[in-house]
Amino acid sequence: MNKENSFTLQCPLSLSDYPHVLLAHGGGGRLMNQLIEKMILPEFENPFLKTRHDGAILPVAGGKVAFTTDSYVVHPLFFPGGDIGSLAVYGTVNDLAMCGARPLYLSAGFILEEGLPMDTLWRIVKSMKMAAEKAGVQLVTGDTKVVDKGKGDGIFINTAGVGVFEHDLIVGPKQIQLGDAILINGDIGRHGIAIMAEREGLQFESTVESDSAPLAELVLKLISAGIQIHCLRDLTRGGLAAALNELAQAGGLTFEIDERAVHLDGQVRGACEILGLDPFYVANEGRLIAFVAAEDAGRALALMQSHELGRGASIIGKASEKSPGQVTLMSRIGTRRILDMISGEQLPRIC
Amino acid sequence: MNKENSFTLQCPLSLSDYPHVLLAHGGGGRLMNQLIEKMILPEFENPFLKTRHDGAILPVAGGKVAFTTDSYVVHPLFFPGGDIGSLAVYGTVNDLAMCGARPLYLSAGFILEEGLPMDTLWRIVKSMKMAAEKAGVQLVTGDTKVVDKGKGDGIFINTAGVGVFEHDLIVGPKQIQLGDAILINGDIGRHGIAIMAEREGLQFESTVESDSAPLAELVLKLISAGIQIHCLRDLTRGGLAAALNELAQAGGLTFEIDERAVHLDGQVRGACEILGLDPFYVANEGRLIAFVAAEDAGRALALMQSHELGRGASIIGKASEKSPGQVTLMSRIGTRRILDMISGEQLPRIC
Numbered sequence: 001m002n003k004e005n006s007f008t009l010q011c012p013l014s015l016s017d018y019p020h021v022l023l024a025h026g027g028g029g030r031l032m033n034q035l036i037e038k039m040i041l042p043e044f045e046n047p048f049l050k051t052r053h054d055g056a057i058l059p060v061a062g063g064k065v066a067f068t069t070d071s072y073v074v075h076p077l078f079f080p081g082g083d084i085g086s087l088a089v090y091g092t093v094n095d096l097a098m099c100g101a102r103p104l105y106l107s108a109g110f111i112l113e114e115g116l117p118m119d120t121l122w123r124i125v126k127s128m129k130m131a132a133e134k135a136g137v138q139l140v141t142g143d144t145k146v147v148d149k150g151k152g153d154g155i156f157i158n159t160a161g162v163g164v165f166e167h168d169l170i171v172g173p174k175q176i177q178l179g180d181a182i183l184i185n186g187d188i189g190r191h192g193i194a195i196m197a198e199r200e201g202l203q204f205e206s207t208v209e210s211d212s213a214p215l216a217e218l219v220l221k222l223i224s225a226g227i228q229i230h231c232l233r234d235l236t237r238g239g240l241a242a243a244l245n246e247l248a249q250a251g252g253l254t255f256e257i258d259e260r261a262v263h264l265d266g267q268v269r270g271a272c273e274i275l276g277l278d279p280f281y282v283a284n285e286g287r288l289i290a291f292v293a294a295e296d297a298g299r300a301l302a303l304m305q306s307h308e309l310g311r312g313a314s315i316i317g318k319a320s321e322k323s324p325g326q327v328t329l330m331s332r333i334g335t336r337r338i339l340d341m342i343s344g345e346q347l348p349r350i351c
Numbered sequence: 352m353n354k355e356n357s358f359t360l361q362c363p364l365s366l367s368d369y370p371h372v373l374l375a376h377g378g379g380g381r382l383m384n385q386l387i388e389k390m391i392l393p394e395f396e397n398p399f400l401k402t403r404h405d406g407a408i409l410p411v412a413g414g415k416v417a418f419t420t421d422s423y424v425v426h427p428l429f430f431p432g433g434d435i436g437s438l439a440v441y442g443t444v445n446d447l448a449m450c451g452a453r454p455l456y457l458s459a460g461f462i463l464e465e466g467l468p469m470d471t472l473w474r475i476v477k478s479m480k481m482a483a484e485k486a487g488v489q490l491v492t493g494d495t496k497v498v499d500k501g502k503g504d505g506i507f508i509n510t511a512g513v514g515v516f517e518h519d520l521i522v523g524p525k526q527i528q529l530g531d532a533i534l535i536n537g538d539i540g541r542h543g544i545a546i547m548a549e550r551e552g553l554q555f556e557s558t559v560e561s562d563s564a565p566l567a568e569l570v571l572k573l574i575s576a577g578i579q580i581h582c583l584r585d586l587t588r589g590g591l592a593a594a595l596n597e598l599a600q601a602g603g604l605t606f607e608i609d610e611r612a613v614h615l616d617g618q619v620r621g622a623c624e625i626l627g628l629d630p631f632y633v634a635n636e637g638r639l640i641a642f643v644a645a646e647d648a649g650r651a652l653a654l655m656q657s658h659e660l661g662r663g664a665s666i667i668g669k670a671s672e673k674s675p676g677q678v679t680l681m682s683r684i685g686t687r688r689i690l691d692m693i694s695g696e697q698l699p700r701i702c
């Protein structure tokens with residue numbers, strides 16, 4: 001008993017505040033941030049984790065590679081615009097792309113629940129195959145586990161990815177500079193609303209599809225054109241607001257965002273109003289923000305807009321102050337407010 | 352309906368024989384083999400998967416790296432000799448070592464079930480940290496997801512690993528040669544029995560502990576001594592029998608094993624008898640087999656026995672015939688039988 005106590009006392013998260021894991025600990029908001037920053041990262045601290053990047057950039061074989069991982073627990077497994085299989089490929093490909101790397105190799109770890117219909121697994125495998133081809137990556141190693149019925153939820157997939165560098169650009173939160181322009185490659189909120197609509201049986205005039213897509217080609221196009229990209233981040237859990245806040249904190253800068261420059265599809269806007277969701281916090285799976293040297297902003301925007309995954313690109317703001325690491329939003333009616341990180345999440349199991 | 356039919360008809364596994372995923376599809380036996388070989392690997396076929404290795408050996412940055420993944424769903428989370436955290440580190444480290452690589456970097460993907468006690472997570476994180484230090488690897492990137500209560504089982508962990516090569520030796524199933532000696536680094540069955548005893552509340556005179564341990568140092572010691580290692584395999588799900596059968600098939604050779612050279616702890620033997628388990632099929636987490644050129648066998652054995660993780664090493668057999676890819680066992684009483692791969696598994700969720 002004593003031993004147990006002295007052990008649990010060391011836990012850096014308050015066990016009386018949070019005796020159990022909550023759904024919100026996985027939601028991309030403040031609680032997840034706290035869990036990871038206070039409890040997990042300090043235990044493993046090393047220069048690779050310290051970058052707070054979407055992946056690690058590792059010295060190997062006289063060069064360097066990018067390495068990243070994500071588990072996918074999205075519910076439902078199939079949704080307009082994608083499924084857990086394509087999501088598991090694109091999500092990890094995108095994390096490598098956000099490091100500035102060319103994604104080359106993926107691993108796949110399947111956790112199957114006993115009783116999963118075999119043809120469901122088959123459809124997911126087929127979808128992964130097509131997604132890997134589209135993203136230009138090879139699945140090179142894998143693992144399959146089965147858990148008893150009632151101890152999983154059909155299928156969870158983990159993918160890890162390895163990418164290589166074809167340039168010397170260093171892309172990461174610490175590289176963001178005062179004055180950098182912040183670009184986005186399209187409208188926000190599609191993935192979250194597509195999932196939510198599927199779960200809740202919402203009907204739209206036309207189906208809202210997830211934006212899920214592989215972003216590496218778009219990024220490499222910018223880099224090979226010589227755009228001075230300082231940082232990239234894809235807008236997944238917690239949406240645009242979480243990504244901006246994480247980077248503002250990691251870079252120690254304040255970002256000023258112009259709400260009018262952030263685009264929303266009309267149906268997504270309507271769904272958010274009905275569901276009481278703020279689209280800034282809704283997940284995307286094919287959207288990124290790029291921090292670009294101010295003098296390159298116009299050229300970067302034009303390059304994005306000439307790519308099929310950047311047609312709706314816009315410049316949404318800039319890195320405006322040296323501190324204190326927050327995000328301000330200039331609203332449509334000209335008022336300014338702080339765009340905070342939410343505590344938990346709006347939508348669980350979005351990816 | 353028609354579309355659905357034409358789609359499912361393409362599934363290379365018979366959907367009438369196996370309409371659903373069974374626990375046995377994760378057990379390391381014939382069913383798992385079939386699922387992976389017929390349904391998953393052909394979809395992604397490439398030269399890296401074709402090696403049927405524990406990991407992929409990838410050209411990057413002018414050199415090469417080893418890359419592998421495993422998900423861990425062991426139940427219970429804590430057991431004599433380890434826990435899901437240390438297992439998730441050592442298991443992936445070992446897969447890299449079986450490629451002949453020095454493990455350097457790990458990713459960690461946590462799938463937490465809502466309601467998991469926070470101090471359980473903390474103990475597991477602490478254990479991973481200690482295991483990573485012991486194995487000489489750094490955890491460099493990660494991900495945390497939370498699923499609703501009843502849709503997971505406390506915690507599942509995926510780790511992927513990256514390793515580097517300090518030599519030019521090619522280690523893999525295709526390298527096994529006729530006449531190769533087969534070495535093992537100790538007695539078998541400890542991990543499976545430790546888990547089973549914990550689940551079933553079995554009592555022994557002294558506790559049977561899992562053999563879970565990082566094997567890279569042992570392997571690199573053999574390699575740096577110039578031992579001609581042709582292939583390595585760790586003996587996890589499906590035990591010694593599954594590993595031998597997979598390699599016999601992949602290498603297209605027949606292996607002859609001498610049962611008397613395969614060591615068993617007395618308590619493990621007793622537990623197997625009580626539980627009706629064949630120890631050849633029981634999982635290990637700190638045991639490997641090495642295929643070594645016959646002329647190096649004696650020296651390899653001595654080197655193994657001088658390492659703390661190889662004290663109980665022995666030479667258990669040889670690659671005896673050019674075909675047809677099976678394993679024969681010479682029993683203690685001098686009879687010969689085929690050591691087949693079992694269909695499902697003896698123990699679910701062993702790792």
